[in-house]
Amino acid sequence: MENAQMLVAYSSARSLLGGIGRTTLYALIDAGEIQRVKIGNRAFVTARSITDYVERLSATPEVATHVAA
Template identity: 50%
Template sequence: MDYTPHAPFPPIATSTVPRRDRSSWERPQLASQDEAAYRLGVSRTTIWRLIAAGEIQPVRIGSRTLVSNKSVDEFVARQSRNGGTK
């Protein structure tokens, strides 16, 4: 009697969600205060001051305070229109 090995294991199921090329990903909606400060070329303290003044809208998720990129973009647009003044 010849030895016949068992059939190979079935393929492992993979996610049905298609993977996208990272270069085509959109910019995230939220940024940390450090990321927002880097984008604007200011300190983290300045980001806190802008949040306190209502110039940039914070987003709280758990214990984290994030900043929406849209809010940062709108702040830059306002500054551009007003010549850099509030």
């Protein structure tokens, strides 16, 4: 197992995704673009789902569209 962080707090995920807002992050989670996991009362997103999402955006030659809330 790697020493990399596997779970990312929402605030850190927003920063990693270019400083997107809470509403946009929640919309990405609701759309299934970013994976959310819960441990007790805390919610996180997986680092892998963030990486996968950015790779999908990078692979698409078109301009990424905003996910409406």
